[in-house]
Amino acid sequence: MNKFKIFAGVIVVVMIHTQPAHAKEYEYAEYSSGSYTDWAEVVHVEPIQTTVRVATPSRECWEEEVPYRYSGHGGGHSYTPMILGGIVGGVVGNQFGKGDGNTLMTVAGALLGGSVGRDHARYYGARAPHGGYTTVETRCSIRDEYHDEERIDGYRVQYRYEGRVYTTRMDHHPGDRIPVNVKVTPAY
Numbered sequence: 001m002n003k004f005k006i007f008a009g010v011i012v013v014v015m016i017h018t019q020p021a022h023a024k025e026y027e028y029a030e031y032s033s034g035s036y037t038d039w040a041e042v043v044h045v046e047p048i049q050t051t052v053r054v055a056t057p058s059r060e061c062w063e064e065e066v067p068y069r070y071s072g073h074g075g076g077h078s079y080t081p082m083i084l085g086g087i088v089g090g091v092v093g094n095q096f097g098k099g100d101g102n103t104l105m106t107v108a109g110a111l112l113g114g115s116v117g118r119d120h121a122r123y124y125g126a127r128a129p130h131g132g133y134t135t136v137e138t139r140c141s142i143r144d145e146y147h148d149e150e151r152i153d154g155y156r157v158q159y160r161y162e163g164r165v166y167t168t169r170m171d172h173h174p175g176d177r178i179p180v181n182v183k184v185t186p187a188y
Contacts, residue, residue, distance in 0.1 A: 035183040040161035042174050050153045055144040064139045069132035085117020 092113070094106040155170045159178055170178075 034185060035181060037179050038161070038182050039177045040159040040166075040180045041177055042157060042159050043165060044158040045173060046156045047152045048154045048156055048169070049150050051148050052151050053146055054149050055146055057142050058145045059140055059142050061138055061140040063136050065134050066137050067132060067134045081117040081120055082114045083117070085113040085115070085120070088113050088117075 087110070092109050094102060094109065096105045096109075155173055156167065157170050157174050157178065158165055158167050159174075159180070160166075161180055
């Protein structure tokens with residue numbers, strides 16, 4: 001029993017001498033340059049918010065009537081109005097001319113009649129059932145809709161180290177404590 005008391009006493013003495021004089025509940029790493037990393041208690045965290053304008057694409061569609069005209073020779077385009085206008089113009093011009101003027105008036109009437117027939121066909125041909133058609137098609141466009149969003153841009157953090165309160169800005173929430181760099185130098 002006496003040996004047990006001596007052994008227990010030695011253990012207690014060893015434990016007391018290996019414990020630092022002012023032990024903290026956290027550890028730190030010492031460096032030969034006189035600086036080390038320690039932990040500070042976070043006392044207040046405040047999010048820093050900014051307003052950001054955000055564009056969201058939106059697709060908008062509608063129904064629209066679209067007219068189509070026949071073009072070329074196979075789709076309803078005809079020279080008949082121009083030829084018919086030329087014949088009628090030639091007959092009318094022939095009635096007004098005398099002598100050599102008769103030929104000139106016939107040619108002028110035919111040209112004028114052909115031009116009137118062509119213009120008539122272009123203007124009224126697209127409106128006639130054989131000149132074209134109208135269909136309903138879906139048309140769409142993309143446009144941006146804007147709205148404002150509040151976003152967290154960082155955190156204003158107050159922390160206490162060795163009885164003093166400091167403030168810093170961080171890009172993430174720090175939790176209950178943050179690491180701090182401590183540098184010890186002689187005061188000359």
